Amino acid sequence: LIPFSGSPLDRAAHLRLDGEWLAARRRDPASLILPMSRLEALVTGDPLRAAFLAPEFCEGVAASDAVCVFLGLDGGRACFALDVAEAERAVLGTHGEFRELRGVAALLPAKDLAILGQAKATVDWHLRHGFCAKCGATSAPAEGGHKRVCAVCGAEHFPRTDPVVIMLATQGGMCLLGRGRKWPPNFYSCLAGFMEPGEDIEEAVRRELFEEAGVVAGRVDYFASQPWPFPSQLMIGCFAEVEGRALKLDNDELADARWLTREEARALLKGEFEGLRAPPAFAIAHHLIKAWVG
Numbered sequence: 001l002i003p004f005s006g007s008p009l010d011r012a013a014h015l016r017l018d019g020e021w022l023a024a025r026r027r028d029p030a031s032l033i034l035p036m037s038r039l040e041a042l043v044t045g046d047p048l049r050a051a052f053l054a055p056e057f058c059e060g061v062a063a064s065d066a067v068c069v070f071l072g073l074d075g076g077r078a079c080f081a082l083d084v085a086e087a088e089r090a091v092l093g094t095h096g097e098f099r100e101l102r103g104v105a106a107l108l109p110a111k112d113l114a115i116l117g118q119a120k121a122t123v124d125w126h127l128r129h130g131f132c133a134k135c136g137a138t139s140a141p142a143e144g145g146h147k148r149v150c151a152v153c154g155a156e157h158f159p160r161t162d163p164v165v166i167m168l169a170t171q172g173g174m175c176l177l178g179r180g181r182k183w184p185p186n187f188y189s190c191l192a193g194f195m196e197p198g199e200d201i202e203e204a205v206r207r208e209l210f211e212e213a214g215v216v217a218g219r220v221d222y223f224a225s226q227p228w229p230f231p232s233q234l235m236i237g238c239f240a241e242v243e244g245r246a247l248k249l250d251n252d253e254l255a256d257a258r259w260l261t262r263e264e265a266r267a268l269l270k271g272e273f274e275g276l277r278a279p280p281a282f283a284i285a286h287h288l289i290k291a292w293v294g
């Protein structure tokens with residue numbers, strides 16, 4: 001299973017339409033509320049886990065119009081993500097600690113990580129989309145936080161999921177890894193880029209490889225996908241066979257790129273490749289490389 005996927009929650013989309021049911025669950029002692037602040041989730045414990053709180057602990061910690069997203073059902077219990085008011089951030093500190101998701105992704109159980117990813121991506125979308133993209137008026141959350149509606153023109157807006165192709169290019173027993181211009185030193189990963197309108201996945205893979213590295217890809221094979229809540233991507237992982245190993249880098253995108261043998265890629269994943277760092281195990285790039293060396 002790829003990290004950030006595999007949520008145990010039943011999203012129960014039909015219940016999002018029932019405003020009375022949602023309001024009752026917000027007060028139901030059995031419900032579970034995940035507080036979020038500055039897009040950081042409340043986590044607690046050792047080993048670390050998501051800090052879901054009973055509604056009684058969340059009274060008065062959020063503004064009346066705060067973003068509250070119905071994430072789904074855990075068994076029969078309703079789960080919500082709640083954007084906590086800035087002034088109340090410290091109040092909830094007694095129940096855990098607000099942590100940025102990327103910093104705790106390697107520490108959380110897979111199920112918690114999937115739920116927190118959904119929560120972060122959805123709350124983030126609300127906070128960045130307060131105005132109607134059609135007429136510019138203020139919009140408001142609806143259907144348990146799964147859409148926004150404009151009070152003036154009635155337009156409906158839905159959470160974004162932006163598809164990104166991420167691919168491991170291979171040629172003659174070697175694979176291509178690159179280093180983005182803004183990445184930490186020595187960090188190498190698969191090449192990637194946003195899909196454009198009118199493209200299929202294979203076309204996007206071939207375009208990105210040619211634009212960024214100057215290599216011409218033939219066969220493209222789908223591997224797996226990954227929801228990536230930084231802020232709202234769907235990573236579409238592929239393998240791509242390219243025709244030759246000569247590189248012509250786009251220096252605006254990449255600081256460097258290099259070909260690795262299977263042995264070198266294996267060492268990289270183990271942290272035993274001198275001077276190079278692999279993508280973390282919670283990123284799909286790690287799993288692409290791992291599948292290829294395996």
Ligand SMILES: [Zn+2]
Binds near residue numbers: 134151
């Ligand atoms: Zn509007």
